[in-house]
Amino acid sequence: MRTSDFPLNTVKETPADAEIISHQLMIRAGLVRKLAAGLYNWLPLGVRVLQKVQNIVREEMDKAGALEVLMPVVQPAELWQESGRWEQYGPELARLNDRHGREFCLGPTHEEIITELARNEIKSYKQLPLNYYQIQTKFRDEIRPRFGLMRSREFLMKDAYSFHMNEASLQETYDRMFQAYNNIFNRLGLNFRPVLADTGSIGGNASHEFHVLAESGEDEIAFSTDSQYAANVEKAEAVAPSQTRAEPDQALEKVATPQQKTIEEISQFLNIPASQCLKTLLVKSEDDGLIALLLRGDHQLNEIKAEKLPGVQNPLTLATDEDIQQAIHCETGYIGPINLNIPLIVDRSAAHMANFACGANENGQHYLGVNWQRDVPLPERIEDIRQVVEGDESPDGQGTLTIARGIEVGHIFQLGTKYSEAMNACVLDENGKNTVMTMGCYGIGVTRVIAAAIEQNHDDKGITWPAALAPFEVALLPMNMHKSERLKAASEKLYLALKTAGVDVLFDDRKVRPGFMFSDMELIGIPHRIVLGDKGLDNGMVEYRARTESDNQDIPLDNIVDFISQAIKNTKST
RNA sequence: CGGGGUGUAGCGCAGCCUGGUAGCGCAACUGCUUUGGGAGCAGUGGGUCGGGAGUUCGAAUCUCUCCACCCCGACCA
Numbered sequence: 001m002r003t004s005d006f007p008l009n010t011v012k013e014t015p016a017d018a019e020i021i022s023h024q025l026m027i028r029a030g031l032v033r034k035l036a037a038g039l040y041n042w043l044p045l046g047v048r049v050l051q052k053v054q055n056i057v058r059e060e061m062d063k064a065g066a067l068e069v070l071m072p073v074v075q076p077a078e079l080w081q082e083s084g085r086w087e088q089y090g091p092e093l094a095r096l097n098d099r100h101g102r103e104f105c106l107g108p109t110h111e112e113i114i115t116e117l118a119r120n121e122i123k124s125y126k127q128l129p130l131n132y133y134q135i136q137t138k139f140r141d142e143i144r145p146r147f148g149l150m151r152s153r154e155f156l157m158k159d160a161y162s163f164h165m166n167e168a169s170l171q172e173t174y175d176r177m178f179q180a181y182n183n184i185f186n187r188l189g190l191n192f193r194p195v196l197a198d199t200g201s202i203g204g205n206a207s208h209e210f211h212v213l214a215e216s217g218e219d220e221i222a223f224s225t226d227s228q229y230a231a232n233v234e235k236a237e238a239v240a241p242s243q244t245r246a247e248p249d250q251a252l253e254k255v256a257t258p259q260q261k262t263i264e265e266i267s268q269f270l271n272i273p274a275s276q277c278l279k280t281l282l283v284k285s286e287d288d289g290l291i292a293l294l295l296r297g298d299h300q301l302n303e304i305k306a307e308k309l310p311g312v313q314n315p316l317t318l319a320t321d322e323d324i325q326q327a328i329h330c331e332t333g334y335i336g337p338i339n340l341n342i343p344l345i346v347d348r349s350a351a352h353m354a355n356f357a358c359g360a361n362e363n364g365q366h367y368l369g370v371n372w373q374r375d376v377p378l379p380e381r382i383e384d385i386r387q388v389v390e391g392d393e394s395p396d397g398q399g400t401l402t403i404a405r406g407i408e409v410g411h412i413f414q415l416g417t418k419y420s421e422a423m424n425a426c427v428l429d430e431n432g433k434n435t436v437m438t439m440g441c442y443g444i445g446v447t448r449v450i451a452a453a454i455e456q457n458h459d460d461k462g463i464t465w466p467a468a469l470a471p472f473e474v475a476l477l478p479m480n481m482h483k484s485e486r487l488k489a490a491s492e493k494l495y496l497a498l499k500t501a502g503v504d505v506l507f508d509d510r511k512v513r514p515g516f517m518f519s520d521m522e523l524i525g526i527p528h529r530i531v532l533g534d535k536g537l538d539n540g541m542v543e544y545r546a547r548t549e550s551d552n553q554d555i556p557l558d559n560i561v562d563f564i565s566q567a568i569k570n571t572k573s574t
Numbered sequence: 575c576g577g578g579g580u581g582u583a584g585c586g587c588a589g590c591c592u593g594g595u596a597g598c599g600c601a602a603c604u605g606c607u608u609u610g611g612g613a614g615c616a617g618u619g620g621g622u623c624g625g626g627a628g629u630u631c632g633a634a635u636c637u638c639u640c641c642a643c644c645c646c647g648a649c650c651a
Contacts (some may be wrong), residue, residue: 012588012612013600017644037643143575143648281651300650318649332651344617359651480609515611523612533610543610 001472002495003508009043010520020216022454023148025463038145038153045524046450048471049209050156053446056137056187056468057158064180066131066160071113073137077103079112083422094141100378106139109417111441114161119425120439122163128427128437129169131177133160135446147216149451160442163420165429170438172415174206177442181210181410188449189466190409191456195221196231198304199412206414210444211406212452217526221406222343222388226399233403234304236388237395238348250369258364261333266366270357274298278350278358278370280335282319285311285343290319290327294337294346294379296353299386306385309345334359337376338367343497344379351382406444407452415439463525464548467571472506474498474564475521479533482511491532494542494560499548501561503568520549530560530566546571 009030017034018024026032031046042050058068077095080086086093086105094106107113114132122130135158145153160177164170172425175237178194185192190212197209210234211221222236223229260269267274277297277384283306285291291312297302324332327342336358337344351372360367372378392401419425420437429435451471457464466474476498478491491507498505506526508517521529531552542560543552546567555563 010612011585011601016580016586019645034643144645146645263650279650281649283649294648303649306649316649318651321651324651335651483609513611513613514610514611515609517612518610519612531610535610 001506003506003510006044006506008045008520008524010523014031018148020147020150020455021453021458022216025458025523026149026451027346027452029463032149038151039141040149040152040154045471049450049465049469050446052469052471053188053449054158055183057444057446060180060184060187061133061158061160062471064131064176066133066162066180069114069134070116070134071107071110071117071134073107073139075107075110075113077105079116079423080105082417083112083115085112092141092143094139099434104174107136108138109443110134110136110159111161111415111439112423114254115419115423115425115439118161118163119420119423122425122427122437123343123428124357125427125435127164129162129164129173131160131162131173131440132441133158133442147218147451149447150216151218152447155448156446158444158446162440162442163425164438164440165427165435167416167438170414170416170440174412174440177412177440178208179411181442181444184352184444185210185212185410187468188453189457189468190330190453192232192409193221193223193406195406196229196235198232198235208412209408210410210412212409212449212456213404213406214452214455215405215406216455217405219406219408220403222392222401222403224394224396224399225402227394227396229394229396229398231395233387234302235554236401238302238384238386238388239393239395240382241352242393243352244374245352248354248369248371248374250355250371252370253368254360255368256364256365257334257366260364260366261331266357267297270366270368272357276353276356278336278353278356280337280359281339282324282335282342284313284319284323284334286313288313291322292335292340292344293336293340293385294344294350295386296347296350297318297390299349301345302385302387305383309383309385311343312345328361330359330361330363334361334363334365336360336367336370337379338370339376343381345381345383345385346379347386348382348384349386407448407455409449409452410442410444411441412442415441431542457525459548461519462523464523465527467527467568470525472526472528473504473568474506474528474530475517475526476505476507477514477517477521477529477531478508479514479531481509481532484534486533487534487537490537490557493499494530494532494557497561498564501565503561503564527571528564529565 011028014024015027030043032040032042035041096104138157139154142153162173192212194208194210197207220233222231222233258264263274263277267277274297279295279297281293282290303316307314354371356370357368358370390403394401417436420439425437426434453469454463481488495507527547529545536542540557541554542557544555545552
């Protein structure tokens with residue numbers, strides 16, 4: 001490709017509304033342009049990268065035995081009503097009517113559609129297992145689209161759905177997908193980790209997320225220092241402290257704490273660490289009453305864990321100030337377990353506290369030196385309801401947890417029969433008996449992968465694409481070609497030779513100054529650069545430099561095609 | 575949805591407080607010079623100042639209203 005035929009649309013200035021580096025660079029390099037909040041146009045250069053990702057995803061999915069399909073973006077409401085998600089989904093589901101007034105939505109995902117497809121097309125156990133996938137646009141009307149292509153409203157996703165006779169077959173495909181995902185992200189050249197995950201609103205059993213590690217990631221991941229254990233903090237289990245609870249050695253004492261409500265204020269006011277304060281949160285119970293959740297002051301409630309507990313309203317709902325006033329006759333901030341006449345659930349770590357402080361259920365009053373059993377019965381329900389923190393013991397008993405940030409680029413689920421049962425997707429088994437199919441689903445955020453790749457691969461000059469993602473493999477830069485017929489001839493000849501050798505080369509034949517060319521090619525992140533100049537030609541040499549290197553290498557013109565082919569091969573295999 | 579902010583040339587911004595001929599830099603186009611790290615000089619084109627209503631002799635500027643976009647928050651008592 002020639003730059004005279006392939007305008008680069010790079011911009012020197014950083015757009016004002018781009019917060020994170022990938023967003024800035026995607027706009028500066030001319031990959032995308034914003035159309036509206038969360039909506040982007042893809043320019044030719046960006047499309048090339050998109051296609052690279054798609055090709056790798058396709059190859060690995062095909063290799064893993066999945067079959068490509070294509071389903072509509074616009075989906076009839078009936079199917080969503082059948083699964084129950086028409087009501088469950090909030091405003092994130094974009095709904096619309098056609099000219100006849102019939103209801104539709106823009107697909108945020110395709111479980112309903114694939115289940116409808118499968119129940120019509122799959123009749124016999126002999127056709128199973130089957131794994132369908134597509135690469136298709138999704139629309140989610142996000143509360144707040146942000147970080148450019150990282151959380152846009154419209155985005156490209158690879159989604160796959162598998163169908164099975166039983167759990168064992170599902171597990172087999174799930175394992176294959178797990179492997180396929182590892183292959184995909186390895187081939188893409190990303191630094192990533194598969195982690196145990198919560199199944200979220202989609203429901204189901206086992207689930208893994210694939211995270212690209214980056215500071216700007218929106219998710220927190222907990223890793224063991226000593227083992228392979230890795231989990232999203234939403235999911236990571238906070239194990240009970242291994243040491244036994246300290247003996248009471250302080251007397252119970254009631255102290256005035258006027259205007260001191262938050263844990264921070266209390267710990268400062270009483271001059272005790274937050275870990276010695278007990279935090280009491282009131283939430284709604286299933287029958288619309290109240291339940292108290294007790295946590296160590298320095299710990300945070302894990303909403304996902306809490307709302308799964310029997311008796312706790314799901315989704316988790318905090319008690320209002322009025323509820324609390326009515327039930328306890330005090331304000332928030334002064335609640336504690338002593339003489340608290342509502343059901344209590346205590347976190348494992350909180351159950352190990354001794355000589356702690358807590359609210360006295362009277363405005364402006366706290367207790368000090370509180371101990372379980374002596375001053376207040378230890379609640380029967382001891383559960384894991386907190387977020388893990390750095391330094392916690394790893395749930396597998398090996399090492400401690402460290403926490404890193406990640407960008408979720410893939411997610412695989414064992415769905416079970418959630419959708420197939422609701423939508424009656426059955427096949428006949430070998431006895432001619434109707435059986436509900438078991439399902440799995442597997443997603444990759446194709447557009448997000450690109451943003452994540454840039455977050456992980458950039459320098460002060462621009463993008464430093466992993467080889468597999470770069471829009472072109474080689475930049476061919478002639479210095480002032482329009483002034484030298486000899487240079488022009490040599491450049492054209494080399495361009496042709498590279499193309500013939502199957503190299504994806506971008507030939508900068510614009511009449512621009514050298515510095516301009518260098519900057520453009522570095523910004524858009526082409527991994528290999530060949531520079532031709534008159535001086536070099538005198539000696540039959542050209543210059544080579546890899547995008548991530550800072551020094552030139554002189555290569556004989558006669559060898560450069562072989563040299564480059566080899567360099568490309570090397571970067572691809574690493 | 576709550577709070578805050580911004581809308582002026584393709585992009586980045588000034589002008590607004592204190593009403594009086596719409597500006598700067600980059601980009602684009604033309605010409606000349608230059609040519610190994612985003613060139614210099616000269617010239618050219620480009621604006622319903624987000625939309626609407628109002629106040630005024632006169633509104634980018636003041637008032638009201640609508641819209642768009644951005645940031646923070648939306649469990650941490």
